[in-house]
Amino acid sequence: MPAVQDSRHFMNRFVLYMYGGRTLMKELPLFTVNGGYGYNQELFTDCWMNRGGCGAVVACDVSIYLARCFDLTGLYPFAADTIGEAEYVRFSQIMKPYLHPRMTGIDTTQIWIDGYRQYLAACSVTSLRLAGVQGDTPFVEFAAAVTAQIDKAMPVPYLNLRHRSKNLADYVWHWFWLAGYERVAGTIMVKAVSYGSYRWLSLYELWDTGFSRKGGIVCFDI
Numbered sequence: 001m002p003a004v005q006d007s008r009h010f011m012n013r014f015v016l017y018m019y020g021g022r023t024l025m026k027e028l029p030l031f032t033v034n035g036g037y038g039y040n041q042e043l044f045t046d047c048w049m050n051r052g053g054c055g056a057v058v059a060c061d062v063s064i065y066l067a068r069c070f071d072l073t074g075l076y077p078f079a080a081d082t083i084g085e086a087e088y089v090r091f092s093q094i095m096k097p098y099l100h101p102r103m104t105g106i107d108t109t110q111i112w113i114d115g116y117r118q119y120l121a122a123c124s125v126t127s128l129r130l131a132g133v134q135g136d137t138p139f140v141e142f143a144a145a146v147t148a149q150i151d152k153a154m155p156v157p158y159l160n161l162r163h164r165s166k167n168l169a170d171y172v173w174h175w176f177w178l179a180g181y182e183r184v185a186g187t188i189m190v191k192a193v194s195y196g197s198y199r200w201l202s203l204y205e206l207w208d209t210g211f212s213r214k215g216g217i218v219c220f221d222i
Contacts, residue, residue, distance in 0.1 A: 026150050027180035027191060031064055034085050036196025038177075039092070043085075043196070049092060052101030054175040054194070058157045059099050059116050060091050061177060061193065065155050066128070070222060074123040095119065105173055109134065109159055109216040112175070116218075129221045135159075135214025139207050142217075143188055146203060149219050150181050158192070158206070159215030165205055170195070178217075 030037045038061040044050040049057075063075040064083060073080065077094065078087040099106060099115040106112050109132035120128055133145045149156045156178035160171045171194070179198065180191035188203040207214075 025180070025182040028065070028150065028153060028155060029069065030179055030193065030198070031068060031083050033083050033088050033196070037198050038193050038196060039085075039088050040196030044089070044092070046093070046096075048101040049096065052105060053092065053096070055106035055112055055115075055159075056092055056095045056099040056101070058175045058177050059112070059119065060088065060095050062155050062157060063091075063095075063119075066220075069153060072125055072128065074125050075120075098122075106175065107159075107161065107173070107215075109157075109218055112157065112159065113218060127222050131219045131221075132216050133219060134216040135161075135207060135209070136212075137216075139204060142207055143203055145219060146178060146190065146217060147181055147188065149217075150178065152221075154220045155179060157218040159217070160206060160209070161213060161215045162209060162211045163206075164210030168201070168206065171206075 033039050039057055041050060041053045041057050044053060046053070063072075064080060066072045067074075067076040067080045076091065078084075078091065098119040099112060106115070113130045113132055117130060120126075133142060135142070137145070146156055157175060158178055159175050160168070161173055163169075163172050171192070174194065176192050176194035178190045179193050181203070182189045182200070189200045190203045190206070192199050192201050192206075
């Protein structure tokens, strides 16, 4: 068996595990708000944001991440070194008009992309490009898109619609984002950030919803 190469090292605050020249695990740095990872939409006092603000929360989380890690400071109007709850809630109200909760939900990646592009334009950020990868893409291609994004240190907004797995009940009709992956015994596990916390989930299980209509992911490029 070949020796482990660069078994664990830190580069620009990103945790990377490699084996035989192949990336086995990569985690993106997370920020906290009052001890939670990102923000928990269930803490909003705004009724619409509390019940249906997941798309806006992902946009807020991603904006803060990009401001901190890619120096896109125009995406977050407050100090990005320490994220306070009051500032985050104010930021969510800034984001809300672009990705506002609605009766049908932000139920396609294109709706999210269109809204976030409008926010980018309002911030005069022109260097960030967005593209969707749909959930009905064959799994090998879908997984390659996810890992390629994380390998580039990019967060991955993820839309899940209906799902047959009870293990994913909290992620039905829900936006969250991926902040890492790990290859384990032929399976790709992904680090899903939502509700102020994270869980490691099987990417194949996420993708294999059991329904013909699926969500998808949003890819970034600078």
